[in-house]
Amino acid sequence: MRPFANEEWFSAILPNSNVPLxxxxxxxxxxxxxxxxxxxxxxxxxxxxxxxxxxQQGHQTLIIESVTRYQTIRKLLSRQMDESQLALVHHIDREELYRMDGGFRSGIFMERFSRAVEAYQKHGLLLRTWGNIPLKDVQEISCELDAMEHLADECVDGNGLISVCAYDGRQISAAFQLALLRSHEYHMTDEEFVASSLYLRRSDIYPSLAVQNEHQLDMDRSKQEASLMRSQLLATKHQLESFITRNLDPVLILDDHDLAVSVNQAFETTFGWTKDELVGIPSHAMPLLPDERTFEVRRNKSIIAAGGSIEGYESERVTKAGVRLHVMVSSFPLHDSEDRIRGRAVIIRDITERMQAQELLIRSEKLSIAGELAAGIAHEIRNPVTALKGFLQLLQSGSTEKRDYFYEIMASEIRRIEQILSELLMLAKPQAVHFEAKDIRLLLEDVVTLLNGQAILNDVQIVTSFSDEEMMIMCEENQLKQVCINMIKNAIEAMPRGGSLIIDARMNPSGRGVMVSFIDEGCGIPAHLLERLGQPFYTTKEKGTGLGFMVSKKIVENHGGTVAVHSEENKGTTIVVRLPLDGERTGNDE
Incomplete structure (x- = not known):
């Protein structure tokens, strides 16, 4: 031990091999x-x-001190260093690093310290640290501090750091100081610096024979558990291989670099490419993936990396022959023996035939709706035609007293016929999807006008209750009218003995979007059947296909809205359609 000037001993501990102290x-x-x-x-x-x-050596320094002392140190440094040099000095408030709810914990501190060291080492420069430990109730936390210093010693050794841990000697006991010397390679005071004669690396400490015996027993148990795990993993591997090989759906296996490593026979049969042609190709460059669907790869990869699974979504893929297929894509992560994600399996089910069948049934449903509307439309048109015939007979008889009044009524009835025919033609004519701002109240009034005749034929009274305020939505008018027609038709059919149908339109109480409610007095739907509404081919009507509600629900969802059904047997059903206002809709994921 010898006295020394500050710069002499600091020069001695610069990171060079065997530096003389x-x-x-x-x-x-x-x-x-x-x-x-x-x-x-x-x-x-x-x-x-x-x-x-x-x-001076080009190192960066992390100072863990109080704000006041750090400012004093930096002020003294600024007298001798320029700003570019001072940029190598970093500070963390020691109270922030050491303070913990529920008392000091060595493990939590080391986690914070390691993160800080890792963050500054990313700059590519060697790092040294200077930390002053705030001491409060030292006796109570001495065990935790001792554990912290042992962990810190491993961190210093593992990261090649020069690290000073400072303690106020007036606040620690001699016994605690001796304990600290066991976890520090060097010991210094205000004037002296020595190698610690008490320092013991963990590799120099051996447990007692009893502890070694317990350790051996633990190792034996671990070996048995590892053997059992290997057997389980082998069985899991065989199950996975069997699942892939025998699966009737195409299966693609990707590794942790997202490269293809295998496909099954069903994949080769469906898409035309062999395993040898695809192995090693990144998922985003797969020849079966259309250009407009590449966004799916990034999205799916992120979901799997986060530990999630993809239950199934509709998409498109292309065969080697250039044929586009409608598919249902599912995916799940593949884990290794340590439960780390090492790749993913992608299942691509061909649903082309099912989609084509659905399209045929949807077209049939539309034709059925048109046929059912015919009776109501005929009744609606017959009334004004009858009125026109009556007024023409009056005019032919020579009555001239109310000629102008008769003409006005006749013109009104003709306009009503034109309106009904225009609505029918609009529904029948194929149109390009074009979203535009519409007031939902006007759209509902047009549909009510169209279906009022059918309602009267079935002894159903349609009652409208619309908010006075404007409710503008961005929509494809023809599609939303189709939704409203389906809802009103279903309500009419649910009341074979007549009743009232209330159509209520107002702003959503939550303040976002509009809410349209269709409230009937029909027989209601049993609770156990409500969950299946909207599924293809499921219906509560004897001659229905179930596609009407499914199509309506999909149209609403494509408009950024939702459909909710509330029903009680023998009391009626309420269908609530919620749609965003103009300006509230967001773009799709693509």
């Missing part, structure tokens, strides 16, 4: 230093020297 000793290129200080002024001088010598 004095005539009697030298140290390695990194070290864990315990600093027990008594004089605060000397402490500040040593901290400044430690940082300044590091800057």
């Amino acid at each position: 004095s005539g009697m000793m030298s140290i390695s290129g990194h070290g864990h230093i315990l600093y027990i200080y008594e004089n605060l002024d000397r402490y500040i001088q040593n901290a400044v020297a430690f940082v300044r010598m590091g800057i």
Whole structure:
């Protein structure tokens, strides 16, 4: 032990191999230093020297100190260093690093410290740290502090750091200081620096025979568990291989680099490419993936990387012959023995025939709707035609007293016929999908006009209750009218003995979007059947296909809305359609 000037000993511990510290000793290129200080002024001088010598070597320094002391150290440094050099000095408030709810915990501290070290080492420069430990109730936390210093010693050694841990010598006992010397390679005071004779690396400490025996028993148990796990993993591997090989759906296996490693026979049969043609190709470059669907790869990869699975969504893929297929895509992660994700399996089910069958049934449903509308439309047109015939007979008889009044009524009835025919033609004529701003109230009024005749034939009274305020939505008018027609028709059919249908339109109470309710007095739907509404081919009507509600629900969802059904047997059904206002809709994921 010898007195020394600050810069002399700091020069000695720069990261060079076997740097001479004095005539009697030298140290390695990194070290864990315990600093027990008594004089605060000397402490500040040593901290400044430690940082300044590091800057001269191109090192960055992380100071873990109170804000006040750090400002003092930085002020002294600024007298000798420029801003570019001071940029190598970083600070963390020691209260933030050491403070914890429920008391100090060594594990939590080391997690924070390791993250900080890792963050600054990313800059590519060597790092040294200077930390002053805030001491409160030392006796109560001495065990945790001792554990922390042992963990810190491993961190210093593993990361090649020079790290000073400073303690106020007036606040720690001699016994605690001796304990600290066991986890620090070097010991310094305000004036002296030595290698710690009590320092023991963990590799130098051996447990007792009893502890070694317990350790051996633990190892034996671990071997048995590992053997069992290997057997289970082997069985799982065989099950996975069997699942892939025998699966009737095409299956593609990707590794953790998202490269194809295998496909099954069903894949080769469906798409035309062999396993040898696809192995090694990245998922985003797969020849079966259309250009407009590449966004799916990024999305699916992110979901799997987060540990999730993809239950199934509709998409399109292309065969080697250039044929487009409608498919249902599912995916799940593949884990190794340590439960790390090592790839994913992608199942691509061909649903082309099912989609074609659905399209045929949807067209049939539309034709059926048109036929059912015919009776109501005929009744609706017959009324004004009858009125026109009556007024023509009056005019032919020579009555001239109310000629102008008759003409006005006749013109009104003709306009009503034109309106009904226009609505029918609009529904029948194929149109390109074009979204535009529409007031939902006007759209509903047009549909009610069209279906009022059918309602009267079935002894159903349609009652409208619309909010006075404007409710503009972005929509494809023809599609939403189709939805409203389906809802009203279903309500009429649910009341074979007549009743009232209330159509209520108002702003959503939540303040976002509009809410349209169709409230009937029909027989209601049993609770156990409500869950299946909207499924293809499921219906509560004897001659229905179930596609009407499914189509309506899909149209509403394509408009960014939702459909909710509330029903009670023998009391009636309420269908609530919620749609966003103009300006509230967001773009799709593509």
